[in-house]
Amino acid sequence: MWDDSLWDDYSLNLEKEDVSDTDITPNEDEDESKSAEVFSRPVPHDASDPESADSLIASQMAKLSVADREKVYMDVHGIPDDFVVETPELIHNSLLGLQREINILPDKKAYSIAEQLDPAYTQDRDFRLAFLRCEKFDCHKAALRLVRHFQMKLDLFGQDMLTRDITQDDLNMDDMDCLYSSSGRFLNAYDKAGRVINMMVQVPKTYKTNTVLRKGFYNFMTTYRRDVDIQRRGFVGVLLHPGDEIKGSSADNADLVWKLPKLNEGVPIFLSAIHLCYTTDAWEGMHAMVKTALSKPNQVRCRVHTGTILECFEELRGHGIDPSCIPINGKGEITDHSEHSQILEQQRRQERLLYPTRSTIAVPFCEDVLLGKGTPFQIHLGNKKLRQFVADRFKKYERAQKGEKKAVAYEIIDAVRGNGGLFLKQDGNRWAPATDDVALLKVGALFRYLRLKNGTK
Incomplete structure (x- = not known):
């Protein structure tokens, strides 16, 4: 149980400690970007080449130790993994370490703006703990994820929203249409490892990039508050493309296909595994771009399944996902539009009661x-x-x-x-x-x- 006296010590240390000459060295992988900005990263010229994507993943896999490969295997097959035991001392020391790491990050413009606007928001203990859980209490990685979070929020919603939780009242008409389309969302369902399932499915409509990114950001931030176990266990993604027509669909946007996976780098829920399911080769290029766009730790956790919807579902079963919890029929149609709308309406009702009324x-x-x-x-x-x-x-x-x-x-x-x-x-x-x-x-x-x-x- 958390000891409030430790939080008092943490707050005092933030005020007293001089971290300008800290000797802490970031332990980030050499080939991982240190930038807070992720949406602006350039698209590789061969991002949509399936062979190039597979080669990239094979290269990342070759760099893993035997233990890390075993961990990846467990993640993609839904084998439960013990999460970090959170002692008061671990939480206390990690919160201090997180602040030190934030202070030495060179690129944190959006975070600094948020800190000036409302330090109580940026320093909220539960908020910061979610980012620490997301990175298994690796303070440097949690700090980078946290500053990326605020940069994403600035890019998508503007400065006025930096220190406010995003609600449905903050979304515009296109955002809300996309949200209620049921095309991408976290289900009230979990895999064998207890990880919440994030379903993404093609719908016959093209949305603008920022519309889908704002919808996705809202879904992530709403879901992480649902249950602390979600922060500890992460989520598993299931991307379904049952049709053979990309043009005119929700996937007919190369900019979006490149940027959407980047959301995973700035939200307090980590991706444990992602399954790409498609019925025809028409989707190979798009899925190659998804694999290339994923962060390097996530690229090795990506699996592709081809065949009919039912065949893909059977393969998912072998990866710890019960197909009966995915609201898609054999034709690739979403079957729970009405139920999903009711859930969103109840969610909005609760937001109205919890948050200040928007102007x-x-x-x-x-x-x-x-x-x-x-x-x-x-x-x-x-x-x-x-x-x-x-x-x-x-x-x-x-x-x-x-x-x-x-x-x-x-x-x-x-x-x-x-x-x-x-x-x-x-x-x-x-x-x-x-x-x-x-x-x-x-x-x-x-x-x-x-x-x-x-x-x-």
Whole structure:
């Protein structure tokens, strides 16, 4: 169990310790980039060449020791592996070591900006522990992953979002469409080793690179908070391309194919293994680029499966993944769109209750009440629910004394907000939360409408 006194010591040491002359030497692999920026790394000219990709992986495998090769074999076959035992002393020393390593990293512009904006956010103990767990408490690797995290966040969401957890209210319309498409997400399912499964599947739509990257970043950051064991065990990726047409699909974007694997280098969940499944040779070039884009430690954890969907699934079974937990049928179609949407809606409902209300929102929630006139406003689900709330309390409202009617109206406003809803008014092409006074006017207008409709005074 964590000893709070150790955290106090850690905080004091951060203030007192001078690390400018530290003699700690990074233990990063010679051939691994030290840059915080990963999305801008150049694409090799032969990135989509299958033979070149396989040669690259063979080269990385040849560099491994016998013990490391055995570890890779266990990872790709879903054989459970013991994770680090977290003692109070290990946590304490690792947090100190992490800060030292951050201080000596030369490229940490985005992290430094975040540190100035909100040091409590960047130094949050649980947040930092997730990065340490991700790298098996290797302080240098955890520091590099952490500064890459903030660089990615700056690239994808801008400076204003650097020290805020990303929610669905922070995503734009295209991001939300991609998120709810079900094409790429973490399942509520685990392999034999207890690692959460990340499913990525081709859908008949082309998305912009940053749209998919923002969606992916959101999914990673939401998933790492689900369970500490996810931080300790990592995840296994399953990339499915069941069709034979790349053009016009979600994979018809070479820039995205190159950059998407880079997300794994700046989030607090590590990739234990990735399985690339495809039914025709049309996908060979794209999968070669995926393998080339992976970080060197992850390249050797990549396996390719070819054949029909069912044949690929049987091969996955041999790697510790139960095909019944993957919501794809024999035709390669996603089978749980509705269930997935419900999960995302519940997730958004919880976010609304946990995080501060955003000043503007691009995509209204199904629980929101839209203020305005016309059919689009009236048919919105949140408006329908509001009318039902008003109808359910109409008699109570009519019986209430003049001074008590406002309390009844507030009951309705609280009911909307209790479900994660907001009263929204249009603000250009976005939506802004309305004040309580405006919400009261809306509820009062509905009560007056019911009174006229019922012929009461």
